[in-house]
Amino acid sequence: MTTAPAQAQARPWMSVAIEPRYLIVFLITLVLAVGEWRYGILGGYERLATTLGVCIVTEVFLSWWLRGRVANVASAYITGISLALLTKPQANILWPFALGAFLAITSKYVLTYRGRHLWNPSNFAIALMVLVAADSVAILSHQWGNDIWTNLVIWFFGLLIAWRAKVLHVTLTYVACFIAFALLRHVIVGGPLFAELAPITGPMYQLFVFFMVTDPRTTVSTTRGRIVVVAIVALVETLIRLGGDFQLSLLRPFYVSPPILALAIVGPIAMFIDLRRTVGPPDGRTVKA
Amino acid sequence: MNSRRFIVTVAFAAAVVAVVVLNAGAAGTTTGASETIHLSEVAHASGIDFVHQEATLDLKIANVAPHVGALGACVSVSDVNNDGWDDLYFTSSRFGTSNALYLNQHDGTFKEVSTEAGVGALNREGEGASMGAVWGDYDNDGNEDLLVYKWGYPQLLHNLGNGKFDDVTAQAGLKTWMNSNGAVWLDFDRDGLLDLYITGYFRSDIDFWHLKTTRIMQQSWEFASNGGKNLLFKNMGNGHFKDVTDSLGVGSTRWTLAATAADFNDDGWPDLYLANDYGPEELYLNRGGKHFELARAGLQDDSKSGMAVAVGDVYNRGRHDVFVTNISEKGFLFQGNNLRLNFLKELGRFDEVAKGPVADAGWAWGAQFGDLNNDGLLDLVIANGFISADSTRDYWYAMSKIAGAQGNIFEDAKNWPAIGTASLSGYEPSRVLLNRGEAGFVDVAQEAGVTDRLDGRSVAMADLFNRGLLDVVIANEKGRALLYKNMGSPSPEGRGGQGVRPGRWLELKLVGTRSNRSAIGAEVTAEIGAGRQRQVVDGGSGFCSQNDRRLHFGLGNQRLGRVTIRWPSGAEQVLSGLAIDSLHVITEPK
Secondary structure (H helix, E strand, O other): OOOOOOOOOOOOHHHHHOOHHHHHHHHHHHHHHHHHHHHOOOOOHHHHHHHHHHHHHHHHHHHHHHHOOOOOOHHHHHHHHHHHHHEEEOOOOOHHHHHHHHHHHHHHHHOEEOOEEOOOHHHHHHHHHHHHOOOOEEEOOOOOOOOHHHHHHHHHHHHHHHHHOOOHHHHHHHHHHHHHHHHHHHHHHOOOHHHHHHHHHOHHHHHHHHHHOOOHHHOOOOHHHHHHHHHHHHHHHHHHHHHHHOOOHHHOOOOOOHHHHHHHHHHHHHHHHHHHHOOOOOOOOOOOO | OOHHHHHHHHHHHHHHHHHHHHHHHHHOOOOOOOOOOOEEEOOOOOOOOOEOOOOOOOHHHOOOHHHHOOOOOEEEEEOOOOOOOOEEEEEOOOOOOOOEEEEEOOOOOEEEOHHHHOOOOOOEOOOEEEEEEEEEOOOOOOOOEEEEEEEEOOEEEEEOOOOOEEEOHHHHOOOOOEEOOEEEEEOOOOOOOOEEEEEOOEOOOOOOOOOOOOEOOOOOOOOOOOOOOOEEEEEOOOOOEEEOHHHHOOOOOOOEEEEEEEOOOOOOOOEEEEEEOOEOOEEEEEEOOOEEEEEOOOOOOOOEEOOOEEEEOOOOEOOOEEEEOOEEEOOOEEOOOEEEEEEHHHHOEEEEOOOHHHHOOOEEEEEEEEOOOOOOOOEEEEEEOOEOOEEEEEOHHHHHHHHOOOHHHHOEHHHOOOOOOEEEOOOOOOEEEEEOHHHOEEEOHHHHOOOOOOOEEEEEEEOOOOOOOOEEEEEEOOOEOEEEEEOOOOOOOOOOOOOOOOOEEEEEEEEOOOOOOOOOOOEEEEEEOOEEEEEEOOOOEEOOEEOOOOEEEEEEOOOEEEEEEEOOOOOEEEEOOOOOOEEEEEEOOO
């Protein structure tokens, strides 16, 4: 999901090895390995092969064809794994993986403003799928064993890498806002407090807070801006959740996956506003986030 | 926009359209098959007015009681009085309500006799609530006995042969509190005596009417192992059963909802196949009656919410394939039902091939195979729907909040959002899936006349009217029982629209001598045209149900070849030249 620019910078071998994007690659690979080892989370290796293959081929081809140079495939790798983990389709169908992967990567080249893409690729693909293909696609929910120790490993490495990647403020702001809004929902809805807090302990949120909402290429340019945006994401998520609690049928397509769809709504708007405020082309930030 | 970017944009748009189109194709059931099945719902007209009553549970779990307690509507088939006509037994679950025994009156009607028989008033405070029943002649006296499993003490009711039953639970050694939703008779050691496998769902230390804790739920949605322990009781032959669970190695605690027994690996010994809620299915291979071995068989990595297990030879390969129901709900969860083709002998595993309406039936419960149109291929009936309450309120979102959470949160029922009056996968239609061989299954429920939207739980099939046609009985949670009478398939030469079956058939009633008298576990392979269809005499299958133990083979217009019976004793009997369109009573050679 992190879409670090493919800037070939001359760096010593050791320095390249600890670039944040490679830490993200390590973390997503860790999530995949642990999830598959403990719980068979993929549901079939053909799913992973499909998303990875389509993401990487699409990225390589489009970057070469449209921009004249082949992009670093780290971003496509992360997107491919994310989609393989998050997509839980009906029966044994493979097309959601293939088309989801294609749409995710292609969105980076089509849905752009001032040369920057607006959606996190996997966020876009998953949101699109659950909105227009709900008869075929659901999202990762409980296929992670509901085991606290496995999740603690992911949270430990996730927080460490978020700190190293300088996006810890985004992750922590989101978590703080989620808890605050959970308390608010608990007061409004009147159900058990743990029911409102429970979602953030689940696997989909691990992918969301460590890979999606922190994507440096689809977050705004300032630290304060990122904090504000992620708080708004949490707020919109809460509005969707309240829609679910109060059975607003209009919002049903949204409350199957509130955080994903909240980000899909808020993220591009924030990016658009941020880019409009930016004078000239983007600064070409690497993964400073 | 340059041309390359334009092309990519068009490809992007085309992919979005493709998603919409492919999703539309996956959404509904496939209908419009040229061939179909005609069923007519005749329960009331047949004198069956049974309505299931749900158990009322401790108020400490009132927030989830409609969810937790939505079980217990079950049906099992047996010829209770040996008159050659199948009878029906339904379970209810609320204290003070009666289970029902409907005796077949041979004229298309049934008479309820549970009170006279002594098998009705079983739902009592301190004793527990009925969750299903299976029939088997455990003492080989020629009368089918009744095991009622409960959330509470199971009850073994000895058929005295005079229309009355005697409760022999205590002397049989079966008075063990369990929260069970399934049981199966089998002769695991082939000693000629029916043994009993009772599944545990909730833990056995839970008394749902006097809860000491609210930490009663699963600790994982797909890998839970904190359910009740399944128990295997060996029939000692003196009216007593002995718990041999641990020495035989079949004490799974994976929230088993359904179990069935058949010789899946063709080694001559009955194996156990378990459909587990919140976990992977389990196949316990019987090693010579000495112990069971948990097979890998490709099941361990496919964790879902198994509700029922039905056995059928889907493509007439002479194998026991398996169908296990699961949960699907638009947008939230696609676990998908499993149709597992048996390749144990070649590959050591099953291959999962479910797709379309076979995979996605909704929140699926009971299911059974049976050749409804006598074309030589086993069709499939699936009962669906969990809680049909207020149709404007849906519990799925509320449940999704805790579904992905840590297990120790939702293991405690008090952390669950209150379900109130909401529905949960309610008002779902049953499926009648016509087997078209290589062309796959097609849902013909609407055309067949199966249009109810009740919360189906248990499905049983039987030739209730001795016509060579399988009828379908469905027990519905908090609803009336349904009897779908098979009207046959109209043929071009049909007689005035009366419904004429074009397919021929064969039925076998097996009587054991060296084997258990019910012949439960007997494996029969019939050569039908170029194929070989295998069936097993049923000691319990589907979800809390049991089919007619007479085996029904549709033949279509194909030639019937040899029929091979492998009796539970191990004896093999080959029959040739059997008359078709007939019921044959076959007694095991001594």
